[in-house]
Amino acid sequence: MKRRHALRALNGIFHRELLRTLRQRGRLVSAMVRPLVWLAIFAAGFRSVLGLSTTPPYQTYVLYEVYVVPGLAAMMLLFHAMASSLAMVYDREMGSMRLLLTAPLPRWYLLGARLLASVVVGLPLVYLFLVVARYWDVRPPMLGYLAVLPALVLSGLMLGAFGLLVSSLSTQMENFAGVMNFVIFPMFFASTALYPLWRLAEAGPVLATVAMLNPFSHAVELIRFALYLRFTPISFLVVLACLLVFFLAAVVGYDPGRGLWSRRGDQ
């Protein structure tokens, strides 16, 4: 793999991803409206006027709006990752994925570039949301916006890799409605995005355990801590490990030679 060649491929993939995202106006708008609806309506209806008990990384009582914003930022990444892997299924059906994978570069490199491009393209919207959230008095320290960048990228990569894996498993686009029901919703609701762990533990120890094992929870906490200039090693390691596992599985899954793809081809 020559460096120049690799960079050119990376550039091409980035360019394509950017163009495609920018042309999907509807998707851009809904990606922005979705967390705002949660913040403006759901969070307002959730009674927290007396403040949520102090939960790290917060050092004092916070309103629910403050608590839910990192979870909603992670939700944006999750939806973006799933939409991006939906596009992957589409690409595969249209044949452009086959074309991409025939490039004389390692498969892991091409998929990795595709993954990174998708995450980077999705980041500006997350930042826009974080800025708009200031209107609801969600005001993390200024440096927090910088510190959260690596957390957003890492979480985005992990969720994107998960999306890649899901898309490598689903045989056709129609299956993707199921992904919504069986992947996005459970991942989002059974996590610490909407409720602190102690609140989930009050609802039931099983739910709390599920949330603790849910990689999405760790993505949320990594983002939450970074936004308030704190670091949580456990969540960092969990997100990193999940990224590696999901990505490796996705690479294997996309290998026409021996992965799931070939098995599907035989049918």
Next chain:
Amino acid sequence: MQVLIVIVVPLLLSALAGPAAAETIYVSNEQDNTVAVIDGATMTLSATIDVGRRPRGLALSADKKILFVAEGDGNRIDVVDLAKRQIVGQLPTGADPEFFVVHPDGKRLFVANENDNLVSVVDIAAAQVIGTVDVGVEPEGMAVSPDGRYVACTSETSSMVHLIDAGSLELVDNLLVDTRPRAAAFSPDGKRLWVSSEIRGTVTVFDTLTRAQTGKVQFEVQGIRREGVQAVGIEMSRNGGTAYVALGPANRVAEVDTGTLAVRRLYLVGQRPWHVALSDDQKHLISANGNSGDISFIDLENDEVLKSLPVGRGPWGVVVGP
């Protein structure tokens, strides 16, 4: 390297954001029978001092070396040496002392005896009660004018504030206020007297010269029913421009413009703040939150609550010392 940055940067920031002056905060824990000692610079608990039963009212001596702690169920005041951090003496007070003030002469304490409908005057040096003044039913809040001429006492059940001449110990006036007055505070120039009403959730402002009501502060917390907004402790800024009022079960501390009597902003603190105190540099405000067992540090320069720190059961009174 990255790990180092991750560790160092937040520390640096919290050091910058925290109270700069070396101050010590003292909080009475009503249900623990202790006084919590908190380092103001690091915002951490540095010690707890065992005191008598049901400590509530707190005050520093004029030289700020002694802390007086009213023992509600012990019927006396503990004298705590702040260098030794232990009780070095006791003062008699009459029954059930809840709140008291140190007179600017530094020699006398004026104590509200909740069950006896009295204000007792205690000579600190002689350690004895040198006089009593009859006031309304259930006296509670106490304040002394900056020139030392008047002492104000609120009586919860009579819904009155009583003005006492600190020299002759005569009752000078009784002013009607809103239901269940809790705390009183004089403006630094001594021209205004502020009295909080717990049940009505208001603060009534009087002209100390004419004794006429000059205004009333109303509090409203979005999403909380009116009965949940109760005004209790009051702290005035040194320049007299701002008053801070603890709003009890609304879990808020209000910042009030003393000129317009408008609420500038509300700070979300722990559950049921009773009393608030300003740091010496006037940059931080500390609230003692009775139900959640913690105190909240408010950064007044950036208008944000920095931290809530558990200190014991039932924090009630709070003072800031050197």
